[in-house]
Amino acid sequence: MEQVHSTNQITKHAVIKNGMLAGFPIFLGYLPIAIAYGVLAKESGLTTFETTMMSVLVFAGAAQLMAAGMFAAGTMFIEIVIATFVLNFRHFIMSMSFMNTTKEFPLKWRFPLSLGITDETFAVSSLHKEEANKMYGPYFYTSLIVVAYCGWVFGSLAGALLGDVLPRALSTSMGIALYAMFIGLLVPSIKKNGE
Amino acid sequence: MIMMTIIGMAIVTAVPRFIPAFFMGDTTFKPWVNRWLNAIPFAALGALIFPGVMNVIEDRPLVGVAGGVIAAMIASFNVNVIFAVIGAILTVFLLTM
Numbered sequence: 001m002e003q004v005h006s007t008n009q010i011t012k013h014a015v016i017k018n019g020m021l022a023g024f025p026i027f028l029g030y031l032p033i034a035i036a037y038g039v040l041a042k043e044s045g046l047t048t049f050e051t052t053m054m055s056v057l058v059f060a061g062a063a064q065l066m067a068a069g070m071f072a073a074g075t076m077f078i079e080i081v082i083a084t085f086v087l088n089f090r091h092f093i094m095s096m097s098f099m100n101t102t103k104e105f106p107l108k109w110r111f112p113l114s115l116g117i118t119d120e121t122f123a124v125s126s127l128h129k130e131e132a133n134k135m136y137g138p139y140f141y142t143s144l145i146v147v148a149y150c151g152w153v154f155g156s157l158a159g160a161l162l163g164d165v166l167p168r169a170l171s172t173s174m175g176i177a178l179y180a181m182f183i184g185l186l187v188p189s190i191k192k193n194g195e
Numbered sequence: 196m197i198m199m200t201i202i203g204m205a206i207v208t209a210v211p212r213f214i215p216a217f218f219m220g221d222t223t224f225k226p227w228v229n230r231w232l233n234a235i236p237f238a239a240l241g242a243l244i245f246p247g248v249m250n251v252i253e254d255r256p257l258v259g260v261a262g263g264v265i266a267a268m269i270a271s272f273n274v275n276v277i278f279a280v281i282g283a284i285l286t287v288f289l290l291t292m
Contacts (some may be wrong), residue, residue, distance in 0.1 A: 025291060050197050057205035067204060074265035076282045077200045085207035092211035097235040099219035107220065114216040115209055119243055124238030172252060177280050179248040180266035182240050184279030187270035189237075 015136040019143030022128055026120045026144075027151035029178035030061070032079060032171040034152050037065050038159020044072035048160040055156035060118060063087045064156075094122040101129045101140070109138040116145035120178060127185045252291055262287045 034055065034146045041051040046068070054064055070080050095117050102110060123146060131140040158165055166174070224232070244263070251259035262283040269279040 081203040084204040095215040099215040110216040143230040180283030184270040184276035
């Protein structure tokens with residue numbers, strides 16, 4: 001696979017912008033879940049710092065919501081860690097798939113990118129895999145993941161600090177955001193295969 | 196103790212994520228393995244959409260399905276995915292008013 005040196009210059013700036021645009025629907029989808037997590041974690045007895053640090057360090061929605069519930073039930077350290085491992089092991093398979101599409105990148109890019117793999121960032125990145133062969137490909141995936149990560153971390157912080165900030169009608173409606181994004185990604189690729 | 200648990204969770208989440216970064220780089224696979232790896236995103240997407248979309252509004256699965264159908268319709272025009280997302284949010288918002 002050789003890099004595309006197109007005559008109309010691809011700028012680094014434009015690639016970063018495209019990556020952020022691709023990540024924005026994830027940002028929207030993460031916000032209500034992250035706020036719900038922040039509220040739940042605070043109710044389970046975690047401090048604001050602990051609630052936010054879990055999002056910063058773990059970055060895995062389902063596992064964090066589960067852990068918050070387990071903290072509330074007074075579960076042991078080791079049980080929470082084992083449950084997290086089992087629940088998040090699916091990212092290993094996703095990482096194998098994503099690292100296979102980005103194998104041209106140097107390790108200094110692949111290592112941090114692999115840490116940003118969630119169900120959502122993996123799905124969106126995989127459906128933009130043509131970016132891996134373009135100039136500045138790593139910048140595309142990095143900005144996509146950073147936008148999603150910011151939504152997750154800031155959403156958790158907002159939930160912990162402010163409680164349920166989103167009006168109820170809006171947060172339930174936003175619950176469809178991630179599903180709509182998955183469908184919106186799937187439909188064009190099904191159409192492409194059908195042609 | 197809570198902080199220790201969080202660090203433990205971070206480690207067991209990060210390790211499976213980064214291990215493939217080290218061994219996938221210089222391995223070349225048989226075509227069937229590549230096909231399998233390329234199919235994972237679609238399998239994951241399918242599993243992420245169903246049945247979750249039916250639980251967007253508790254006890255009203257059709258609201259979620261309606262939002263999904265609107266998203267699919269908007270997406271079929273090949274516009275940016277964000278329009279499908281906004282259209283679905285609006286649909287659910289209006290149906291639950």
